[in-house]
Amino acid sequence: MEHAAEGLPTEHRSRARPRSELSVRAREALLAYALLLPSLVIFAVFAYYPLAQLVRYGLYRPSRFGNGEVCGGPANFTKVLGGEEFRSALWITVKYILYTVPPGLVLGIALALAANRKLRGIKVFQTIFSSTIASSAAVSAVVFFSLVNPKVGRFGDVSWLSLSKGSSALFGVSLSSTWQNLGLTFVIVLAALQSVPDEVLEAARLDGFGPMRRVFRVILPLISPALLFLVVVLMVGAFQTFAQIELLTSGGPAASTETLVFKIFQRRSPGRISEGAVMSLGLFGLTFVVTMLQIGILNRRVHYGD
Amino acid sequence: MATERNAPGTRKLLSDAVSYVSLTALSLLVLFPIWLTIVRAVSPPFEYIEAGQPFLPVNADLGVFGDAWREGGLGRAMLVTVAIAVVITVAQLATSIAAAYAFAFLRFPFQRLLFGVVLATMLLPIEVTLVANVRTIREFHWLDSVQGLTAPFLASAFGIFLLRQSFRGLPPELRDAATLDGLGHFAFVRRVVVPLNRPAIGSLALITLLSAWNNYLWLQAITIKPEWSTLQLVLRRVTIQQPDRINVGVAAAIISALPVLALLIVFQKQIIRGLTAGAVKG
Numbered sequence: 182m183e184h185a186a187e188g189l190p191t192e193h194r195s196r197a198r199p200r201s202e203l204s205v206r207a208r209e210a211l212l213a214y215a216l217l218l219p220s221l222v223i224f225a226v227f228a229y230y231p232l233a234q235l236v237r238y239g240l241y242r243p244s245r246f247g248n249g250e251v252c253g254g255p256a257n258f259t260k261v262l263g264g265e266e267f268r269s270a271l272w273i274t275v276k277y278i279l280y281t282v283p284p285g286l287v288l289g290i291a292l293a294l295a296a297n298r299k300l301r302g303i304k305v306f307q308t309i310f311s312s313t314i315a316s317s318a319a320v321s322a323v324v325f326f327s328l329v330n331p332k333v334g335r336f337g338d339v340s341w342l343s344l345s346k347g348s349s350a351l352f353g354v355s356l357s358s359t360w361q362n363l364g365l366t367f368v369i370v371l372a373a374l375q376s377v378p379d380e381v382l383e384a385a386r387l388d389g390f391g392p393m394r395r396v397f398r399v400i401l402p403l404i405s406p407a408l409l410f411l412v413v414v415l416m417v418g419a420f421q422t423f424a425q426i427e428l429l430t431s432g433g434p435a436a437s438t439e440t441l442v443f444k445i446f447q448r449r450s451p452g453r454i455s456e457g458a459v460m461s462l463g464l465f466g467l468t469f470v471v472t473m474l475q476i477g478i479l480n481r482r483v484h485y486g487d
Numbered sequence: 488m489a490t491e492r493n494a495p496g497t498r499k500l501l502s503d504a505v506s507y508v509s510l511t512a513l514s515l516l517v518l519f520p521i522w523l524t525i526v527r528a529v530s531p532p533f534e535y536i537e538a539g540q541p542f543l544p545v546n547a548d549l550g551v552f553g554d555a556w557r558e559g560g561l562g563r564a565m566l567v568t569v570a571i572a573v574v575i576t577v578a579q580l581a582t583s584i585a586a587a588y589a590f591a592f593l594r595f596p597f598q599r600l601l602f603g604v605v606l607a608t609m610l611l612p613i614e615v616t617l618v619a620n621v622r623t624i625r626e627f628h629w630l631d632s633v634q635g636l637t638a639p640f641l642a643s644a645f646g647i648f649l650l651r652q653s654f655r656g657l658p659p660e661l662r663d664a665a666t667l668d669g670l671g672h673f674a675f676v677r678r679v680v681v682p683l684n685r686p687a688i689g690s691l692a693l694i695t696l697l698s699a700w701n702n703y704l705w706l707q708a709i710t711i712k713p714e715w716s717t718l719q720l721v722l723r724r725v726t727i728q729q730p731d732r733i734n735v736g737v738a739a740a741i742i743s744a745l746p747v748l749a750l751l752i753v754f755q756k757q758i759i760r761g762l763t764a765g766a767v768k769g
Contacts, residue, residue: 300510363517446704461616
């Protein structure tokens with residue numbers, strides 16, 4: 182209370198007389214740190230501390246007698262990362278990327294090329310093509326459950342997407358991801374296409390480029406930064422897929438759809454956390470490579486200033 | 488518009504016709520799974536299979552949506568989902584606006600380093616930190632609680648980055664003018680920065696809302712009691728536990744997608760702007 186009463190005249194005085202350069206800058210820095218504090222606390226507790234914990238859990242494992250922890254050391258890392266479980270998870274994850282990213286990209290480009298026209302009613306088609314944005318991973322998984330589930334699915338007996346066979350189950354699951362991502366892929370490619378200047382296309386037409394050559398020689402190269410960005414987004418999305426796998430196959434049959442994230446999820450309990458932590462660090466390595474690619478792309482396209 | 492210009496008459500008409508045919512074909516491809524889902528929902532499962540699983544509804548019965556609502560406990564699940572999504576969105580807007588303001592308008596030691604610290608969290612998505620974070624939440628006794636369900640998402644590098652880029656689009660003289668007018672930092676943010684950056688802030692809000700609504704892995708990892716299930720988690724239970732009554736499962740999926748669909752239709756422009764941020768603008 183007293184301070185508040187005192188505060189007023191001080192304010193006036195400081196405004197009347199220019200404050201020293203140092204104190205202004207110190208106050209600005211203090212304000213900045215105060216504004217950053219909430220975000221930094223969240224990042225510290227839920228991003229950086231866990232990273233350190235992953236390393237610790239990876240090095241130690243619970244002792245056989247359940248009292249205290251035994252140091253497994255770096256050998257723990259090589260054992261898990263070189264082990265059959267991790268390698269098969271990695272391979273299944275890579276296959277999932279191959280099943281979802283290229284077909285999704287091609288379909289998304291096709292939709293965007295078709296919808297990038299000045300036609301009556303084109304907005305209706307654009308809305309339809311972007312509609313799968315409204316579908317979450319779980320919703321798209323339920324939609325495809327009713328299509329490909331071996332017992333009740335409308336196409337449950339089609340052999341090349343059957344969820345009851347190890348050789349085709351992953352592909353069956355991947356259809357739901359591909360479909361779910363169509364909307365996102367479409368809107369990103371369409372936005373890129375709309376930024377291509379009409380004069381460029383007109384010039385290509387005057388040079389005698391047919392529609393096919395215009396697409397492959399002019400349009401796609403011009404929007405390649407957006408396509409590259411999309412590839413990264415879809416890849417990250419693919420190796421983070423979880424809901425579709427849990428809902429459609431629960432990792433089966435015979436572990437043929439256990440991706441890396443699925444295996445990590447299964448190893449979150451205290452008894453298996455050591456193995457789960459090493460696998461998480463493996464996933465971190467993957468994320469690192471792909472995100473660096475993404476930041477590299479952003480860096481080239483966005484000005485950071487200074 | 489373009490269609491009205493009838494210089495090369497029939498050729499234009501023909502190419503338009505080809506466009507419409509291909510657009511319609513592609514629409515059918517995209518909508519096919521949705522259509523079959525609706526057919527599935529409204530057709531009683533036994534009769535549908537008896538009829539040979541046609542592409543049209545059999546003995547359509549809209550009561551299934553009521554059944555799904557009751558059996559799935561969708562009312563409660565929707566409440567939990569909305570609560571979590573609102574908490575995450577409001578908090579993330581507040582933390583992102585604050586941090587983005589500091590990075591865009593203030594000068595302070597270690598500015599670049601701290602910005603790097605923020606951006607580097609993009610390398611640590613919840614999938615990577617899951618097992619360690621689950622342990623933290625367990626130690627905090629935050630399983631089955633709003634804090635537990637939301638805490639890791641209360642701040643995001645994407646939000647800070649997006650808003651910082653947008654804030655930096657304002658002319659620097661604005662801040663000087665505001666200072667001359669005696670506007671403090673808080674008043675400047677409230678009266679100038681936020682109103683002038685409404686598009687970016689709106690896009691961020693919608694994108695955050697969508698991803699909070701659709702979140703699955705984290706919630707699945709830290710909810711034990713069914714009453715803390717969000718819509719996404721309920722979908723799994725309803726579908727997997729009774730595949731013979733798949734109509735109820737898909738009806739629940741349709742109900743849970745409707746609010747998002749409404750949002751998408753009303754705010755199409757803003758959502759698309761948020762989704763394409765970083766891809767196109769440079």
